[in-house]
Amino acid sequence: MNTDINLQAGEAYFGKAPKRIRTLLGSCVAVTVWHSELKLGGLCHYLISERKDNTNSTKSGDYKYGKQALAFLKQQMMCNADLKEYEVGIYGGSNMYNSESSSTIGEKNVSYAHQWLKQLGLNAKNEDVLGEVCRTLILDLSTGDVHLKRYQQEQ
Template identity: 25%
Template sequence: MERIVGIGDYAISDKEDDIIKTIALGSCVAVTVFSPSRKVAGMVHIALPFSVLPNEDRAKPCYYAESAVPFLINKICREYNCLKTDLSINVIGGAVSIRKDDLFRIGQRNVEVVRQKLRELDLPYDDSETGGTCSRTLTMEVSSGKIRIDSRPMII
């Protein structure tokens, strides 16, 4: 079964025939988590680095990097009995706008906050597919944790 992860959403699966997918990451960031020993995979699609409204990160924990990272890690470890030391983690996305007036640098700030949260949790990660000016669609196989990334030039 294909599970589509929308903006500010997440998916976790332990069904080996499942595929987890998110579409057209621009400045948004996806964090993928895979436990090879438990055969559990998870993904979150983060829109913004942090909330500026009180308690908004509690109402929408996967929308913001500051809350999405601990949310996904805690959920996969508690509900699927995965060990933090067994997790393979990837950070993907966080593109910069091709426009010269990208004042808010949302993509870059999303990546920075995700990295900070993963460091606070003492979790290693691969972030080699971040930045740039491309839109990324990614597909993750639950059975193997294999990630396929389809990159396209951004038009805005």
Template identity: 25%
Template sequence: MAGMAAVGSMAADMAARKDRLARLKARVPKPHEASFFFYDAHFQSEAVKILPGEYFVFNEDVLIMTTLGSCIAVCLWDRQAKIGGMNHFMLPDNGGGASDSGRYGSFAMELLINEMLKMGASRMTLEAKVFGGGAVISGMSSINVGERNTQFVMEYLKTERIPVVSKDVLEIYPRKVCFFPKSGKAMVKRLAPSNPEAIVAQERAAAQKAAVPATTGGSIDLF
């Protein structure tokens, strides 16, 4: 009987996961909101992948993930409301011009914070974890995209008085970042510096734009 009960519980759990994934896929995304949902077998969780220029905010423990080179991802978490979100931007700004693209840090941060507040978060209880800014392609160090991105986001969060409780930035590594928005748990995996094609494409796109003169909480787990 115990075995039958366990099988029944497993079936119910699988059905619930399928239902939640179907609900996520049926969402009508807001502008710049991530919409690539899938089931992640490693974490056994429904997941959403953040592409450059996108964000996602949620109050359930779905997995939010992205892959970074010189780009930055900020994971914001409200430790009281248990709401979290992540963005992914490529450059600090649009060369001094206004931009409503999530590929630029100023807009990406504003977008993420505003969506957190709309869902019920408070600025007073927000904290941040910051990832990325790696110099992952040799020969592009003179442009310093990763350093510029990192400097921008750290100054932005300081100005907004959002404490950075942990970070994994700079150096030469691409990174895979995973974040659970309800618990605030973030994990980062440093990838081999042999540059997957998708990251190389992102880096070259960022470099081309950068070549234009431009005016629980605190821990991170490696997995």
């Protein structure tokens, strides 16, 4: 029997099957990791890539910044297996607000996830990013399946 873990923005989870991790994304980004043999993995849901003031201090368990959220995932992954044994996915990063700036919050969040993967020498197996949609994401730790539902913004 699966147990659902519901993550809000700024939260992360790493654990073993049988669990399903679910979250709702807009401009935020979720990075998923899953190990097929060990049947474990996790998901982080961050709002923005880094703090503007360049400090590292955040409350324990506060993963609203990509830097802290992805560091948590990396640490959990390394405790269980070689990083290259995980399947990784990147989701979200939509343009949810009318933005005239050169790059949107979502674009910056997606770019940060791509940089993180590149630093680790990993590639995303699955990716559904950018656009102007909300997404519901469910990661099943028993199978590694990602269930994704996209919702158009109401005008």
